[in-house]
Amino acid sequence: MSDTVPRHTGGHAITTPGDDFHERTASAVADPILQRALHNLDRRLRTANESAAAHPEWKDRAAAIRRETLLDLDGWLDRLEHSLVARGVHVHRASTPADARRTIVELAQARGARTVVKSKSMATEEIDLGNALEDAGLTSVETDLGEYIVQLAGERPSHMITPAIHKTLPQIRDVLAREAGTDLAVDREALTAWARDRLRGEFLRADIGITGVNFAAADTGTLVLVTNEGNGRFCTTLPRVHVAVMPVEKVIPRLADVGILLPLLTTHATGQALSNYVTMISGPRRAGETDGPDELHVVFLDNRRRTLLGTRYEEMLACIRCGACLNVCPVYRNVSGHAYDSVYSGPMGKVLTPLLSGGTEGADLPYGSTLCHACSDACPVKIPLGDMILALRADVPDPQSGARRRRRIFWAVWARAWSTPRGYKLTTALARMSHGRVPGLRAWTSTRELPRPARESFRDRWAKEHV
Amino acid sequence: MIDALVAGLRANSCSVWGPMSDEVARGKVVERVSAHLLVACNDDVPIPGIVDALRERGVDVLTPGDPAWTERLADAEVGITGSRLAVAEPSTIALAAAPGAPRATSLVPPVHICVVSVDALVPTLADAMMGIAAGEMPSALTWIGGPSRTGDLEMITTLGVHGPRAVEIVLLG
Ligand code: SF4
Numbered sequence: 298m299s300d301t302v303p304r305h306t307g308g309h310a311i312t313t314p315g316d317d318f319h320e321r322t323a324s325a326v327a328d329p330i331l332q333r334a335l336h337n338l339d340r341r342l343r344t345a346n347e348s349a350a351a352h353p354e355w356k357d358r359a360a361a362i363r364r365e366t367l368l369d370l371d372g373w374l375d376r377l378e379h380s381l382v383a384r385g386v387h388v389h390r391a392s393t394p395a396d397a398r399r400t401i402v403e404l405a406q407a408r409g410a411r412t413v414v415k416s417k418s419m420a421t422e423e424i425d426l427g428n429a430l431e432d433a434g435l436t437s438v439e440t441d442l443g444e445y446i447v448q449l450a451g452e453r454p455s456h457m458i459t460p461a462i463h464k465t466l467p468q469i470r471d472v473l474a475r476e477a478g479t480d481l482a483v484d485r486e487a488l489t490a491w492a493r494d495r496l497r498g499e500f501l502r503a504d505i506g507i508t509g510v511n512f513a514a515a516d517t518g519t520l521v522l523v524t525n526e527g528n529g530r531f532c533t534t535l536p537r538v539h540v541a542v543m544p545v546e547k548v549i550p551r552l553a554d555v556g557i558l559l560p561l562l563t564t565h566a567t568g569q570a571l572s573n574y575v576t577m578i579s580g581p582r583r584a585g586e587t588d589g590p591d592e593l594h595v596v597f598l599d600n601r602r603r604t605l606l607g608t609r610y611e612e613m614l615a616c617i618r619c620g621a622c623l624n625v626c627p628v629y630r631n632v633s634g635h636a637y638d639s640v641y642s643g644p645m646g647k648v649l650t651p652l653l654s655g656g657t658e659g660a661d662l663p664y665g666s667t668l669c670h671a672c673s674d675a676c677p678v679k680i681p682l683g684d685m686i687l688a689l690r691a692d693v694p695d696p697q698s699g700a701r702r703r704r705r706i707f708w709a710v711w712a713r714a715w716s717t718p719r720g721y722k723l724t725t726a727l728a729r730m731s732h733g734r735v736p737g738l739r740a741w742t743s744t745r746e747l748p749r750p751a752r753e754s755f756r757d758r759w760a761k762e763h764v
Numbered sequence: 765m766i767d768a769l770v771a772g773l774r775a776n777s778c779s780v781w782g783p784m785s786d787e788v789a790r791g792k793v794v795e796r797v798s799a800h801l802l803v804a805c806n807d808d809v810p811i812p813g814i815v816d817a818l819r820e821r822g823v824d825v826l827t828p829g830d831p832a833w834t835e836r837l838a839d840a841e842v843g844i845t846g847s848r849l850a851v852a853e854p855s856t857i858a859l860a861a862a863p864g865a866p867r868a869t870s871l872v873p874p875v876h877i878c879v880v881s882v883d884a885l886v887p888t889l890a891d892a893m894m895g896i897a898a899g900e901m902p903s904a905l906t907w908i909g910g911p912s913r914t915g916d917l918e919m920i921t922t923l924g925v926h927g928p929r930a931v932e933i934v935l936l937g
Contacts, residue, residue, distance in 0.1 A: 527927025556890030585863030
């Protein structure tokens with residue numbers, strides 16, 4: 298366990314203490330166990346960047362599809378609703394998180410449900426659905442392995458693709474062993490096998506399966522879910538009711554669009570050409586079928602998203618939640634997700650958190666940025682995250698902090714990044730990827746020429762030649 | 765195209781057999797599962813006589829029409845399915861839910877064997893999506909590219925989290 302004492306706010310333990318983003322950043326950088334866990338992000342960065350670079354033209358097509366959707370978001374939502382209803386799907390429109398929670402809790406209670414299995418979904422985190430279900434007396438079980446670990450630890454996911462990235466294997470063993478009531482080996486296979494058995498029982502018991510949605514095609518009324526573990530498939534196969542929580546921007550005009558969007562999402566999320574499972578759901582179980590839910594509900598979640606249409610933040614709704622901007626962010630990579638104290642972290646979280654809360658949450662986040670624009674360059678749908686972070690500084694006043702504090706976080710992160718071999722490796726790797734722009738020096742280098750780093754650093758060459 | 769499919773699936777931890785004739789494929793599937801006691805087999809597996817061939821070898825075969833399908837599936841050691849659509853790049857195989865083709869056959873047993881003809885192969889996911897969007901969508905279309913896996917434990921891949929740990933693809937043609 299980390300030696301920092303977990304602090305509980307809103308039902309979640311925050312492993313990174315501090316009153317604001319600046320303080321939490323400093324404690325994250327000073328936490329040696331967290332820093333060790335974060336080394337593992339390097340694995341993802343390399344594979345994801347290599348595969349993401351493979352089809353640069355996809356980014357343009359994907360960006361165009363997402364912007365086409367936003368031009369007439371309400372129109373596409375109406376078309377989607379029409380297609381879903383024609384397939385026998387129940388559509389609920391929720392304008393606030395409270396509306397969405399109430400809809401789902403009432404639905405569960407009306408069916409006498411007791412156990413709910415959840416597949417990883419940022420939307421259900423956003424509306425804090427797990428706690429709402431528990432408060433209503435239901436048992437809500439996260440079934441994605443990382444999310445299950447985080448739930449048992451009483452924490453929040455720290456990364457949207459890899460929720461337990463902030464934990465080392467011995468810490469994960471401790472969490473699972475506490476739940477198991479027996480000792481478990483610090484061994485990936487053994488821990489996975491234990492969780493598999495335990496969660497199998499939950500899938501069989503569950504009355505309702507709750508998932509998010511990666512894309513929803515308006516033309517065919519098809520929900521697209523991307524997973525690797527198979528828990529999303531269980532949630533949509535065994536329970537007799539499936540509820541999908543869909544933030545409104547997940548709609549896409551045509552099912553054919555997933556031919557572009559899907560590979561782009563998975564290459565940027567995990568470096569896979571495609572995730573191992575993609576489930577396309579078009580309505581509940583049909584006559585004569587042996588499994589699948591009898592009832593399918595989709596909750597359209599707005600939560601201030603539609604107020605962003607027509608503003609300079611509209612493009613944020615193009616986000617496909619791939620996590621690439623987190624993986625390349627020098628701040629995120631040094632402090633992890635809990636320092637942000639919000640559901641969405643990293644660069645996209647800095648933009649989305651103040652916007653979705655109307656400025657009441659995360660107002661200090663846009664100030665904790667190096668403005669290196671590595672996020673904007675990494676984004677597969679070309680969201681100008683760096684520009685939005687800057688714009689938010691003008692639009693959402695920093696509630697508590699002066700310029701001195703802002704400088705402190707910058708130096709805490711950068712001092713760390715440049716004082717360790719890993720930090721050095723990372724920043725030079727980023728510099729190579731951004732073709733000569735050292736992150737943090739974009740404005741400076743836009744008018745000056747930086748020497749172009751060698752395609753392979755001496756360090757990489759040395760490592761290659763000495764294995 | 766076939767080479768791309770085979771390479772992609774193998775790179776993603778699948779075993780791939782064939783392309784081979786129906787006859788050879790039947791022998792291959794029997795050989796792969798004859799050591800197992802209980803095998804679940806969907807009705808749309810495109811190898812004629814596969815269920816009888818398995819039963820002749822003493823394998824207990826569970827089919828979706830069996831009234832005890834749901835209870836017994838949990839004990840099945842292998843699930844056998846048939847596909848009519850595969851994509852070369854990214855390499856993935858589609859299973860359509862239908863009467864006689866439950867979703868759980870490729871999910872619950874620890875080993876999944878999928879039989880697909882090379883005639884079902886299209887070059888890209890975009891091609892496949894154009895094709896299926898034009899037709900009637902099944903209630904669930906599941907694309908499978910490899911075994912169940914996670915990177916949640918320190919970002920090192922672990923196989924067989926919730927779904928099958930082994931996926932074997934038998935190509936007909
Ligand atoms: S903002 Fe872009 S890079 Fe970040 S999660 Fe969204 S789509 Fe991915």
